[in-house]
Amino acid sequence: MTALGLYIHIPWCPTRCIYCDFNTYIEANQSLKERYHVALLKEIRETGIATGHPPLNTIFLGGGTPTTLNPNQMLEIIDTVAESFTLHAEAEITTESNPATLSLDYLRAIRRGGINRLSMGVQSFRQEELSLLSRLHDVPTVHHAVEWARQAEFDNLSLDLIFNLPYQTLSQWEYNLQQAINLNPDHLSIYSLILEAGTPMQRQVTQGQLPQPDDDVSADMYEATMTMLAESGFEQYEISNWAKRDIGNASFQPASVRRTEVSTPKLASAHNLIYWRNQSYLGLGAGAFGTYNQVRRANLKRPHDYIKRIETGTGLGMAQDEKTVEAIDRPTAMMEHIMLGLRLTKEGVSATEFETRFEVNLADHYQTAIDYGRSNGLLEWIEAGDDQRLRLTPSGYLLANRVIVQFIE
């Protein structure tokens, strides 16, 4: 049985960061929050029944800021999932968090309630950058939050950072990264700033109030990141994700990648691996989407609309419009499998799994695209047991889009 993950969207944030285009709303109205919580619990129960209480490997509370929920609400969600699905004994249960929303008591309560992985949106260790991003927290708060997380016995802690911020120099980025390394996290998710259309930050850049991000600087920062993290004992397993170097025997690793040179580190995000391995996941909450039984479903985006639909609906897909339910055809599924799998810098895409799943030979079907990638030093075949896996070379990480576009038919 392949892994199944569950994503749960909590759309509230205390304030709105100027670069954010996520489906998130400032938490002003307590009664709307309460109605949302009740609706979410109903959607969890109904989805469990409609899918036959399937085994679940991961739960991921994302947002928004899930840690705007009080501990009781968070634990009610986890308990309801546990009652509605067959939760794996070693399930990875993650919550995203904003350092400014955390306290030692809070972290202890959610850890006792079953959350076993904490992902913290740190973004920077320089106060002027945090202010520029309009983040709610300051630098000392990050240090406290990490210390509290360890005291609360979170032994799987991930920090998120963003590089190539306006005015940021390479050495300032290296400083940020070194501060993160010094905190000894188990996992790091590191992204270059993306100026999303319609965000205040994008407008400020367009109007010349902030400088345009520079692609060359971004590339230098990315390369420095790879070097510094490799030297600090982290293993890159995805284009933007690193985990402590410990290949161990991660839960839910497919047999084909266990204890081989393509093994993903033990503390890699099991939930995100489900996405990148193109496995099934359910998405619950406003605007959440999932892919289950080759059907992609996206919930109504606005919390108000979502709540109204859930209050009157039943069954799987109760919070969806017809237009947001899409059967994934084979060419799309194949394309997505490659697009996602090539993000996995260790594992890449297994030729054997591809053939089993799609009844198509990977090397033959995509010969032109593969030849392009290999002749430009961006793709490589790697032997793993009796399997062959196609993956990006380190030079290909920065040019992944250029490689992937060759696979589009």
Ligand code: SF4
């Ligand atoms: S905390 Fe995260 S989700 Fe909330 S506004 Fe900021 S970037 Fe967006």
